[in-house]
Amino acid sequence: MNYQWDWDAVREAFPLLMEGFKTTLLATVLGTLVAAVLGLVVAMAGRAPTRLVTIPVRALTEFVRSTPLLVQLVGAYTIFNSFEPLTIGIAVLGIHYASYLSEVYRAGIDAVPKGQWEACRALSMSPRRTWQAVILPQAVRNVLPALGNYGIAMFKETPFLAVITVSEMVFEAQEYGSEHFVYAEVFTLAGLIFLAASYPTSLLMRKLEKRLGH
Amino acid sequence: MATDPLQKTNPEDRAPETAAGHLVVFDQVVKRYGDHVVLDHLDFTVERGQHVTLIGPSGSGKTTILRLLMTLERISGGLIMVSGKPLSHMAGPGGSLKPASEKYQREIRKKIGMVFQQFNLFPNMNVLQNITESPVNVLGMDRAEAEERAEELLDMVGLREKITAHPTQLSGGQQQRVAIARALAMRPEILLLDEVTSALDPELVAGVLDLLREIARTTDITMLCVTHEMNFARDISDQVLMFDSGRVIESGPPEKLFGDPDHERTREFLSAVL
Amino acid sequence: MGDFYSYFFDHLPNVWSGLWVTIEATVLGAIVALALSFAFGFMANSRHVLVRGVSRVIVEFFRGTSLYVQLFWLYYAFPLLFSYELTPLFCGVVAFGMNYGAYGSEVVRGALNAVPKGQWEAAVALNMTPAQRMRRVILPQAWVQMIPPFTNLLIQLLKATPLLWLITAADLTTVIQQMRDRTGETTWAYLTLLVMYFILAYALTLLMNLLERHAKTRLGQHTSARSLLRSRSAESAEKAEVAQATGGGG
Numbered sequence: 001m002n003y004q005w006d007w008d009a010v011r012e013a014f015p016l017l018m019e020g021f022k023t024t025l026l027a028t029v030l031g032t033l034v035a036a037v038l039g040l041v042v043a044m045a046g047r048a049p050t051r052l053v054t055i056p057v058r059a060l061t062e063f064v065r066s067t068p069l070l071v072q073l074v075g076a077y078t079i080f081n082s083f084e085p086l087t088i089g090i091a092v093l094g095i096h097y098a099s100y101l102s103e104v105y106r107a108g109i110d111a112v113p114k115g116q117w118e119a120c121r122a123l124s125m126s127p128r129r130t131w132q133a134v135i136l137p138q139a140v141r142n143v144l145p146a147l148g149n150y151g152i153a154m155f156k157e158t159p160f161l162a163v164i165t166v167s168e169m170v171f172e173a174q175e176y177g178s179e180h181f182v183y184a185e186v187f188t189l190a191g192l193i194f195l196a197a198s199y200p201t202s203l204l205m206r207k208l209e210k211r212l213g214h
Numbered sequence: 215m216a217t218d219p220l221q222k223t224n225p226e227d228r229a230p231e232t233a234a235g236h237l238v239v240f241d242q243v244v245k246r247y248g249d250h251v252v253l254d255h256l257d258f259t260v261e262r263g264q265h266v267t268l269i270g271p272s273g274s275g276k277t278t279i280l281r282l283l284m285t286l287e288r289i290s291g292g293l294i295m296v297s298g299k300p301l302s303h304m305a306g307p308g309g310s311l312k313p314a315s316e317k318y319q320r321e322i323r324k325k326i327g328m329v330f331q332q333f334n335l336f337p338n339m340n341v342l343q344n345i346t347e348s349p350v351n352v353l354g355m356d357r358a359e360a361e362e363r364a365e366e367l368l369d370m371v372g373l374r375e376k377i378t379a380h381p382t383q384l385s386g387g388q389q390q391r392v393a394i395a396r397a398l399a400m401r402p403e404i405l406l407l408d409e410v411t412s413a414l415d416p417e418l419v420a421g422v423l424d425l426l427r428e429i430a431r432t433t434d435i436t437m438l439c440v441t442h443e444m445n446f447a448r449d450i451s452d453q454v455l456m457f458d459s460g461r462v463i464e465s466g467p468p469e470k471l472f473g474d475p476d477h478e479r480t481r482e483f484l485s486a487v488l
Numbered sequence: 489m490g491d492f493y494s495y496f497f498d499h500l501p502n503v504w505s506g507l508w509v510t511i512e513a514t515v516l517g518a519i520v521a522l523a524l525s526f527a528f529g530f531m532a533n534s535r536h537v538l539v540r541g542v543s544r545v546i547v548e549f550f551r552g553t554s555l556y557v558q559l560f561w562l563y564y565a566f567p568l569l570f571s572y573e574l575t576p577l578f579c580g581v582v583a584f585g586m587n588y589g590a591y592g593s594e595v596v597r598g599a600l601n602a603v604p605k606g607q608w609e610a611a612v613a614l615n616m617t618p619a620q621r622m623r624r625v626i627l628p629q630a631w632v633q634m635i636p637p638f639t640n641l642l643i644q645l646l647k648a649t650p651l652l653w654l655i656t657a658a659d660l661t662t663v664i665q666q667m668r669d670r671t672g673e674t675t676w677a678y679l680t681l682l683v684m685y686f687i688l689a690y691a692l693t694l695l696m697n698l699l700e701r702h703a704k705t706r707l708g709q710h711t712s713a714r715s716l717l718r719s720r721s722a723e724s725a726e727k728a729e730v731a732q733a734t735g736g737g738g
Binding site: 284285286316320323324326327328330332334335336337338340347348351352380381382383393396397400406 | 604606607609610611612613614615616617618620624625628629706707708709
């Protein structure tokens with residue numbers, strides 16, 4: 001290995017990558033938010049009393065989660081070309097992860113003991129009140145650690161946004177790398193930044209999981 | 215008190231009389247989990263062919279004794295001897311003792327079999343495979359011979375017709391009888407019975423206990439049982455050991471121990487369980 | 489719509505060759521991942537601190553750095569550093585194998601630990617060697633538990649293969665994108681592509697369900713034929729999905 005490692009390039013690229021990292025974080029946070037809300041909506045729709053709702057909802061969820069995020073991203077970017085790439089990216093990330101999270105919510109709701117539903121009925125609570133005051137608070141507690149872990153997973157998939165020209169961290173790395181032909185430096189740097197951000201977060205999530213007794 | 219066997223000289227020099235006669239010797243055995251002392255300098259012996267029952271309150275360390283003998287737990291101090299050989303230690307440099315290697319332990323383990331509270335049949339094998347697995351693959355027995363022997367054992371435990379059944383298709387009592395057959399298939403000199411009826415529905419207990427009585431009567435296998443079935447203990451035991459707080463507080467033949475115990479703790483325990 | 493499909497069916501050999509690259513990358517990647525899963529999974533259960541530590545570091549490294557970055561590193565940075573060109577498919581297989589092997593090792597470790605302790609004890613009481621205990625008793629039981637989470641990882645791996653398009657391997661995505669460029673039929677092209685991936689994913693799930701049924705039969709558990717058709721969202725997969733995302737939660 002007689003490669004001349006270019007430290008100057010590392011020094012110069014680092015602030016650029018950190019600038020892109022802001023977009024990476026923004027996409028992760030907003031994407032997770034969309035996924036969390038949409039996932040819950042899908043999970044509740046999946047429990048609707050009529051099959052006219054549940055079957056299409058389940059089928060669509062299954063389809064979204066069984067097909068590649070990258071193809072979904074590029075497809076949406078090409079078809080809805082009047083939108084900002086970042087908006088498309090956040091929407092697709094959110095929808096894709098909502099398909100995972102709806103299952104997690106479903107399991108979380110199923111894990112609420114049957115007695116809780118029965119108690120609500122015995123107290124003649126309205127369905128709305130039952131969900132709001134009793135079921136959801138317990139379900140969300142069940143779901144919280146998984147939500148965090150999917151957030152971390154999404155974080156590691158944000159580089160896909162580079163493909164649709166969102167200038168997140170890896171996009172910046174690619175740009176700088178091809179301009180100065182220093183791919184080794186920038187991709188190593190990008191990888192280490194990912195590691196430095198995701199590893200402590202996942203440790204934190206494991207702690208939280210233990211705390212919540214999962 | 216010296217409890218670390220690693221600092222002692224060869225135990226056979228130290229205690230020739232124990233090494234010679236007894237089949238099992240517990241010599242100042244200590245077992246700790248962290249700060250919690252389960253066995254506190256425990257001494258007792260078992261003679262060849264004897265049926266010994268350990269009784270006492272839950273958590274008094276009875277099961278730990280069996281698990282130490284089966285090498286499922288590591289000893290914290292003291293020495294266990296089986297047929298005159300240390301169980302968890304082997305000769306090290308200069309006549310000292312060092313922790314036994316896996317190979318050494320496997321040699322000693324050949325003499326010992328165990329039946330568990332939770333049966334622990336292998337769910338990935340049927341009844342016959344459960345029984346023949348180790349005779350064939352550990353003892354190197356010919357498969358046909360092992361199967362013939364398995365059939366005899368299944369006849370004895372009354373489950374010949376279940377030979378190709380799967381553990382999940384058997385009742386708890388049937389599973390435990392297969393587990394007994396499986397242990398016997400290894401031709402152990404010592405059989406350890408760890409609360410073998412505790413996980414059974416009440417109506418299935420009698421069948422398993424009758425089988426064990428039969429084995430006690432017709433074989434010369436040394437038996438060491440932990441049980442809460444006092445009538446069973448009275449029936450099969452030559453010797454009953456009363457345990458409390460990691461020590462034997464009283465021992466004797468069943469007539470004596472159940473009929474006229476010396477110790478106040480024993481009386482309390484017996485009046486609570488009988 | 490007509491334009492795209494007439495072009496699609498006129499150029500079926502291209503579709504097959506793209507499909508073949510995708511399947512090749514999935515299968516080879518899965519084989520590497522499976523081997524690494526077991527290697528790191530066993531290492532994680534080792535008695536030696538050093539072995540456990542090495543496995544931990546490798547696993548955390550491959551989980552913590554993005555797959556996308558790993559693939560690009562192999563394709564762009566590796567040849568510069570080591571003056572050795574790797575083919576795109578090879579890069580894909582290595583990156584997929586490493587990444588999903590890291591997740592899979594948590595599955596292996598978790599499944600080995602999930603076998604009841606009594607099974608190990610019974611194997612000791614029957615005087616089996618450590619290797620016999622693992623091979624004859626622990627592994628056959630752990631294997632059944634590994635299949636549903638492995639199914640999830642396999643589908644994840646399949647879904648990651650379009651990354652090959654970005655490093656110029658002519659996979660399914662590349663081929664269909666070319667057809668889109670020729671015909672300008674964006675919507676039909678991407679919809680077709682997604683449906684093809686969906687069918688692939690479903691076929692893989694079916695195969696894995698068959699494998700699970702076979703393994704369960706050996707444990708005396710019987711599964712209905714209906715459950716073979718169940719999707720990954722079926723109950724048993726739920727936990728696995730979470731475990732996969734979290735890597736079993738340490």
